[in-house]
Amino acid sequence: LVAFFRFGGFQGMQHFVLRRLLARSGRLPGQPGEFFDQAVRLHLMQRVGFGYRFIHALLLDHFADMRSDKMRTEGRPPA
Numbered sequence: 908l909v910a911f912f913r914f915g916g917f918q919g920m921q922h923f924v925l926r927r928l929l930a931r932s933g934r935l936p937g938q939p940g941e942f943f944d945q946a947v948r949l950h951l952m953q954r955v956g957f958g959y960r961f962i963h964a965l966l967l968d969h970f971a972d973m974r975s976d977k978m979r980t981e982g983r984p985p986a
Contacts, residue, residue: 929935936942943959946952951966952959961967 926935926939943952943954947954947959950962953962961970
């Protein structure tokens with residue numbers, strides 16, 4: 908159990924729970940790998956190791972602003 912938490916088990920559990928919650932709420936595409944690979948082909952994202960990141964800072968800022976605007980209209984503070 909100590910080794911599990913020492914070598915990333917907690918982060919793995921967080922990742923699994925987050926994916927599960929997003930899938931159940933309908934906010935995660937059915938095939939997220941295909942979705943992100945398509946974004947890479949369209950040059951919206953860049954593959955970095957086992958993850959992805961936005962290439963353009965303006966695009967990242969745009970999505971962050973959309974999220975904070977939605978949080979403000981729903982009455983919740985932005986995270």
